[in-house]
Amino acid sequence: MHVLIVGGGGREHAIAWALSKSSKVDHLSCAPGNGGIAALAQCVDIPATDVDAMVAWACENSVDFVVVAPDDPLALGMVDALEAAGIPAFGPRADAAIIEASKSFSKRLMEKYHIPTAKYQTFTELEPALTYIEAQGAPIVVKADGLALGKGVIVAQTVAEAQDAVRSMMSGHKFGDAGARVVIEECMTGPELTVLAFCDGEHLVPMPSSQDHKRAFDGNQGPNTGGMGAISPSPNYTPEVAKRCMEEIFLPTVAALRAEGRPFHGVIYFGLMLTPDGPKVVEYNARFGDPECQAVLSLLDSDLMDIFLACRNGTLDQVDVRWKDGASCCLVLASGGYPGSYAKGYPITGLEEAGQSAVVFHAGTRLGENGSVLTSGGRVLGVTATGPELNAAIDGAYAAASHIHFQDMFFRSDIGRVWNPNA
Incomplete structure (x- = not known):
């Protein structure tokens, strides 16, 4: 099969890496791709949001099959357009991807179907939102909607x-149209974690749990980022919690x-808070998280293409989805200044040495002259290692990352440690 992956970050590199192992895939393309994906796939210079x-x-x-990985093209209806053109695709149609594209929609859905989440109100005008905050x-x-x-x-x-925050979103247009409507929620407390789940519209298969680290600096300090690293599984996701999540959240959401x-076909990202009252939904995403995807797919022991086809065709209950024992850790190496402004174009060294003991997923790279690899984004690399238990995976990721260098590189030194009670 000729498979096209839409996107160009670390998540897409992890998907390409997993699909390259499939006996069903003989040609991979990726649009737009990046410097690391180029080693596995033909990179095509088309923006991920250019549906036509x-x-x-x-x-x-x-192309025989398309994997639409990022949130924007899903919300724009890329899967709908591909299917209309006769090309099967992995990912939800726009009317299901709205669980991520509109937080107010997802909150109303959870309220209607009694799926546990934070209490909230939605606002489209500034003054009532300010008054509500004062009262609460x-x-x-x-949240921007x-x-x-x-x-x-x-x-x-x-x-x-x-x-x-409300003024910056609604009056200052900090997030453009995304902030024209805001959702204001109670602040839940407890450990936060993620469960990604394959879904075929009716059946659902959860993946191993994971834990992203959003803050830029050690000790969960600094601004929020797209993610500075992830571990899988989360030490807080016990069998008892998993059972409650399946019965109270996962299956009710699909239904x-x-x-x-x-009907949702693709990957549902369940962002969860383990509150004193039980697990509750923080947010839904309509696709693999990044960098959770890198950590979780490193543990997959089945053919990812078989799973993708089953999700699209409604036959997920007929696929044996297996996972390796042990744990994984994805450590993000970022450009100085991220998540604010940062410089690009710095050469990266040590990739080959790091790749001998871990998988180095490229997130923000491009190829330079003579095959050199240059930085081109805020999150540059995701160094991902596996091990028999979590501490071994964490140590492996940091050991591999020690070989890599580029100007102004920074990373957190406590990925996995702040949620690991045995560290």
Whole structure:
């Protein structure tokens, strides 16, 4: 099969890496791809959000199957457009991807179908939102309704901070149209973790749990980022918690979307908070998380292409989805200044040495002259190691990363440690 992957980050590199092992895949393409993906796939210079150009290229190049990985093209209806052109695709249609594209929709869905989540109110006008925050007090959570590159959530510690966040979204247009509507939630407490799950519209198969680390600096300090590293599984996700999540959250979500006439095919990302009252949904995403994807797919012991086909065709219950024993850790190496402004174009060294003991997924790289690899993003690399237990995986990721260097490189030194009670 000729498979096209849409996207160009670490998540897409992990998907390409897993699909390259499939006996069913004989040719991989990726649009736009990056410097690491180029070693596995033909990179095509088409933006991930250019639906018309992507569909046209897939038709002209006899693509058999498309994996739409990022949130924006899913929300824009790329899967709908591909299927209309006769090309099967992995990922939800736009009417199901709305569980990520609109936080107010997902909150209403959970409310209607009694899926546990934080109490909330939605606002489209500034003054009522400010008044509500004043009445509720802090801490409180402010969310831009739409897609905001994973940065549209503010956990405000004071009323003033929350009101400033609302003003920046609604009046300051910090996130464009995504912040024209805001969702204001109670601030839940407890360990936070992620469970990704394959879904075929009716059946659901959870993957191993994972834990992303959003803050830029050690000790969960600094600004929120797209993710500075991830571990899998989470030490907090016990069998008892898993059972409650399946019964109270996972299966009800799939059933709710089906009942609404929006069957979900693809990966549902369940962002969860283990509150004193039990597990609750923090957010849904309509695709693999990044860098959770790198950590979780490193543990997959089945053919990913078989799973993708089953999710699209409604036969997930007929596939044996297996996982390796042990644990994994993905350590993100970032450009100085991220998540703010940062320079690009610095040469990267040590990739071959690091790759001898870990898998180095490229997130923000491009190829330079003479095959050199250069930085081209904020999150540059995801050094991912596995081990028989979590500490071994963490140690392996840091040992491999010690070989890699580029100007102004930084990373957190406590990935996995802040959630690992045995560290």
